[in-house]
Amino acid sequence: MFGDMMGMMNKLKETQxxxxxxKERLNHVLVDEKSNDDKLKVTLxxxxxxxxxxxxxxLLKDKDMLEDYLILTLNKAIEKATRVxxxxxxAVAKDGMPNIPGLDMFK
Structure with missing residues (x-):
C-alpha cells in the first residue's frame, strides 16, 4: 500500500x-492574429x-476605430492563445496522472 502511495506521489511530482x-515552453510558442482587413496584427x-x-x-488617424480594432483583435488572439x-x-496533466481506480477525470 505504501509503495503504491509513494509511487503515486513520485508520479505527481514528476507531472508537476x-x-x-x-509553461516555460509556452513562453516561446507564438500565436498570431489579425483583423479581417489586415490593418492590425498582434502576436502573443x-x-x-x-x-x-x-x-x-x-488606423492611427481614428482613435475610436483603433481602440475597437485593438479590443476585437486582442480578444481573438487571447482566446486562441488560451486554447493552445x-x-x-x-495533455501533460493527463499523461502524468496516476491510475487511481474509479477516478477517471479526463474522459
Missing amino acids: KKVEET TANRTIKSISIDDD NETELA
Missing part, C-alpha cells in the same frame, strides 16, 4: 515538473503575453 516545463505567446502589435497608418495553453497543459 513537466507542467512547469510546459501561448501564455498570453503580448509580443508585438502592428498597426496600419490608416489549456490543450498543452491538459
